[in-house]
Amino acid sequence: MRADAKRNRDRILTAAIEAFATEGLSVPVHEIARRAGVGTGTVSRHFPTKESLYDAIILHRLEQLVDRARSLAEAEEPSTAFFEFFKYMADAGATDHGLADALGGGGYDVAASAERTGYDVMGGMRDLLTAAQRAGAVRDDVDVVDVKALMTGCLARERGATDAAARSRMIEIVCTGLRAHR
Amino acid sequence: MRADAKRNRDRILTAAIEAFATEGLSVPVHEIARRAGVGTGTVSRHFPTKESLYDAIILHRLEQLVDRARSLAEAEEPSTAFFEFFKYMADAGATDHGLADALGGGGYDVAASAERTGYDVMGGMRDLLTAAQRAGAVRDDVDVVDVKALMTGCLARERGATDAAARSRMIEIVCTGLRAHR
Amino acid sequence: MRADAKRNRDRILTAAIEAFATEGLSVPVHEIARRAGVGTGTVSRHFPTKESLYDAIILHRLEQLVDRARSLAEAEEPSTAFFEFFKYMADAGATDHGLADALGGGGYDVAASAERTGYDVMGGMRDLLTAAQRAGAVRDDVDVVDVKALMTGCLARERGATDAAARSRMIEIVCTGLRAHR
Amino acid sequence: MRADAKRNRDRILTAAIEAFATEGLSVPVHEIARRAGVGTGTVSRHFPTKESLYDAIILHRLEQLVDRARSLAEAEEPSTAFFEFFKYMADAGATDHGLADALGGGGYDVAASAERTGYDVMGGMRDLLTAAQRAGAVRDDVDVVDVKALMTGCLARERGATDAAARSRMIEIVCTGLRAHR
DNA sequence: TATGAATGAGGGTTCATTCAT
DNA sequence: CATGAATGAACCCTCATTCAT
Numbered sequence: 001m002r003a004d005a006k007r008n009r010d011r012i013l014t015a016a017i018e019a020f021a022t023e024g025l026s027v028p029v030h031e032i033a034r035r036a037g038v039g040t041g042t043v044s045r046h047f048p049t050k051e052s053l054y055d056a057i058i059l060h061r062l063e064q065l066v067d068r069a070r071s072l073a074e075a076e077e078p079s080t081a082f083f084e085f086f087k088y089m090a091d092a093g094a095t096d097h098g099l100a101d102a103l104g105g106g107g108y109d110v111a112a113s114a115e116r117t118g119y120d121v122m123g124g125m126r127d128l129l130t131a132a133q134r135a136g137a138v139r140d141d142v143d144v145v146d147v148k149a150l151m152t153g154c155l156a157r158e159r160g161a162t163d164a165a166a167r168s169r170m171i172e173i174v175c176t177g178l179r180a181h182r
Numbered sequence: 183m184r185a186d187a188k189r190n191r192d193r194i195l196t197a198a199i200e201a202f203a204t205e206g207l208s209v210p211v212h213e214i215a216r217r218a219g220v221g222t223g224t225v226s227r228h229f230p231t232k233e234s235l236y237d238a239i240i241l242h243r244l245e246q247l248v249d250r251a252r253s254l255a256e257a258e259e260p261s262t263a264f265f266e267f268f269k270y271m272a273d274a275g276a277t278d279h280g281l282a283d284a285l286g287g288g289g290y291d292v293a294a295s296a297e298r299t300g301y302d303v304m305g306g307m308r309d310l311l312t313a314a315q316r317a318g319a320v321r322d323d324v325d326v327v328d329v330k331a332l333m334t335g336c337l338a339r340e341r342g343a344t345d346a347a348a349r350s351r352m353i354e355i356v357c358t359g360l361r362a363h364r
Numbered sequence: 365m366r367a368d369a370k371r372n373r374d375r376i377l378t379a380a381i382e383a384f385a386t387e388g389l390s391v392p393v394h395e396i397a398r399r400a401g402v403g404t405g406t407v408s409r410h411f412p413t414k415e416s417l418y419d420a421i422i423l424h425r426l427e428q429l430v431d432r433a434r435s436l437a438e439a440e441e442p443s444t445a446f447f448e449f450f451k452y453m454a455d456a457g458a459t460d461h462g463l464a465d466a467l468g469g470g471g472y473d474v475a476a477s478a479e480r481t482g483y484d485v486m487g488g489m490r491d492l493l494t495a496a497q498r499a500g501a502v503r504d505d506v507d508v509v510d511v512k513a514l515m516t517g518c519l520a521r522e523r524g525a526t527d528a529a530a531r532s533r534m535i536e537i538v539c540t541g542l543r544a545h546r
Numbered sequence: 547m548r549a550d551a552k553r554n555r556d557r558i559l560t561a562a563i564e565a566f567a568t569e570g571l572s573v574p575v576h577e578i579a580r581r582a583g584v585g586t587g588t589v590s591r592h593f594p595t596k597e598s599l600y601d602a603i604i605l606h607r608l609e610q611l612v613d614r615a616r617s618l619a620e621a622e623e624p625s626t627a628f629f630e631f632f633k634y635m636a637d638a639g640a641t642d643h644g645l646a647d648a649l650g651g652g653g654y655d656v657a658a659s660a661e662r663t664g665y666d667v668m669g670g671m672r673d674l675l676t677a678a679q680r681a682g683a684v685r686d687d688v689d690v691v692d693v694k695a696l697m698t699g700c701l702a703r704e705r706g707a708t709d710a711a712a713r714s715r716m717i718e719i720v721c722t723g724l725r726a727h728r
Numbered sequence: 729t730a731t732g733a734a735t736g737a738g739g740g741t742t743c744a745t746t747c748a749t
Numbered sequence: 750c751a752t753g754a755a756t757g758a759a760c761c762c763t764c765a766t767t768c769a770t
Contacts (some may be wrong), residue, residue: 048741136768151335170331183729211766224732390598393760393762403736405734405762407735413761514700517699530691541719548750551750576753585751588752
């Protein structure tokens with residue numbers, strides 16, 4: 001890829017991350033192009049559809065998340081791994097509203113994206129969850145959809161602002177609720 | 183207001199409640215008019231903007247919620263009142279996608295609406311929360327924004343489907359997390 | 365249908381017939397709206413897609429053609445009926461370039477249109493052709509696709525101008541060629 | 547012209563001939579460049595506009611046709627020359643959608659092209675026609691525009707497919723019609 | 729008052745042409 | 750000279766709102 005193309009691609013991604021975070025998924029492609037200082041056609045060249053642009057944006061994040069899930073699964077005990085991942089994910093979403101939208105289901109289908117992009121965050125979460133349940137650390141009746149919804153709640157807490165203390169509190173509340181009662 | 187105007191207004195509201203619940207906030211006004219069996223102009227006459235229609239719709243719900251908050255506050259112990267209200271609200275949102283959008287922040291601002299409509303659901307929730315905290319039933323560090331976000335999580339769980347068991351589970355998890363530890 | 369809607373619909377059709385004839389099928393909907401003196405949304409209201417507008421335009425003509433084919437089949441001898449219909453169709457196309465495009469295949473599929481609209485001009489032509497062949501008036505090896513292509517040739521003769529003498533000549537040439545040799 | 551420039555020019559022409567023949571005049575320049583294995587800018591360098599590329603493409607064909615017309619005029623009797631040329635042209639157009647578009651008037655003006663390129667196919671055809679008419683082999687009232695339109699009809703027959711039998715039949719029909727009645 | 733037709737800005741996407749690399 | 754990224758006008762279509770009927 002040529003240097004100028006790479007530069008524009010990066011500018012578009014930067015602009016799109018910010019625009020999606022600020023305005024939500026409904027931000028016009030035109031607006032993203034404007035923020036990036038490029039023509040609309042340039043956006044389309046790099047990302048043929050709006051959805052593909054969105055894919056690309058969260059791809060970065062999803063990759064990080066999947067990697068984190070994997071390394072936690074290898075390095076930590078099941079219980080620690082699961083709760084650490086939950087926290088990691090909540091922290092990631094708190095500083096990236098585009099990701100929060102994706103994880104929170106705001107007009108975006110992470111599952112479908114997983115097939116397209118190959119980064120199956122929810123699959124990673126499911127593995128960690130199952131292991132934690134086998135280890136007796138998490139309620140047996142919980143499924144990954146529950147966890148995703150609880151994550152949505154945590155991410156919803158800060159929408160628009162950043163409040164690390166509130167985030168910790170939310171995570172604590174949710175994780176306490178998730179833990180198996182003796 | 184003339185009798186026929188009143189009747190049309192009610193039909194529009196009924197249609198809109200169902201339409202918003204079914205299709206979400208993005209349902210076209212045209213579709214609401216169609217379901218109500220009136221012209222689009224009639225919708226606009228009664229509700230100058232789509233947002234004002236949405237206001238009116240959740241007004242019903244918000245009114246119910248505020249009433250419920252009040253009666254629980256009067257009839258029950260603080261702890262019971264708060265957790266019952268949380269459950270009541272989650273149940274209400276689960277069967278009303280429009281309300282869920284409103285409570286979950288999907289393109290709608292409940293706080294602003296509270297000022298416009300006079301029904302301050304979050305205020306009611308805040309009173310119940312504070313009372314429950316004074317009674318030692320809920321963590322002291324939690325605020326009403328946390329509760330709203332946790333509600334968002336519960337509502338997100340069923341988005342599109344209806345799964346009463348999952349809803350109970352979610353409520354249980356969240357409420358367990360909210361409870362003060364000894 | 366309301367009077368103003370009917371009027372606009374007619375103006376759109378008139379403008380579209382002329383626009384398609386002048387500019388071809390590629391004329392923008394916007395241009396048709398401009399010529400009709402209406403907004404683009406009005407065109408879309410009456411004709412949801414550009415194709416549906418085109419359908420509607422030739423619908424008039426196709427209906428006339430199908431009727432003509434039927435009445436000739438009933439009233440005339442097979443030979444006369446076929447050749448008269450060919451002439452009728454060529455005359456119709458000569459004064460309606462939109463129809464000429466449709467019959468000549470310029471980016472429009474009459475067969476598909478026949479299914480949508482129910483006016484199967486080529487079916488009518490086929491019946492007349494077959495009857496004329498049975499009567500020994502037309503070469504046995506000719507099929508309706510040949511006839512359609514020959515029609516395209518006749519219509520191509522006047523594209524843009526109107527020259528009745530040339531049209532007669534073309535029809536004569538083609539029909540002479542179609543006749544069975546002794 | 548440098549050798550590599552010449553080579554690219556030829557590759558573009560080859561690709562364009564095939565692309566226009568396959569997809570018609572609406573094929574994107576980008577696609578032609580792709581088939582030629584060059585950049586779009588290279589296409590534009592050699593052929594500043596898409597139309598100029600199209601000119602160049604049919605130039606090949608027109609040259610062949612003009613040559614053929616000339617050699618037939620010299621080698622054959624007027625009647626044979628004319629009808630042979632008609633057949634030759636129909637055969638050429640049948641296997642070259644781009645040429646068919648040009649000869650059939652599909653968004654391309656052969657007459658204007660004749661002035662630009664210097665290859666006056668219709669002039670050649672006119673000479674053959676006139677000679678054949680003088681020899682009493684073709685109807686006196688026919689002009690070259692008629693012949694072109696009849697050619698359009700023949701070419702329309704096979705649009706998209708290839709059916710040599712149908713082509714022969716069409717040519718036979720048309721030429722029969724063109725012949726002078728005693 | 730009710731209607732629904734009219735509006736036209738705005739949406740995403742395509743593509744001939746230009747120009748920096 | 751070759752490249753292909755950048756451009757932005759133009760395409761068709763949707764829909765909240767307005768207004769003539």
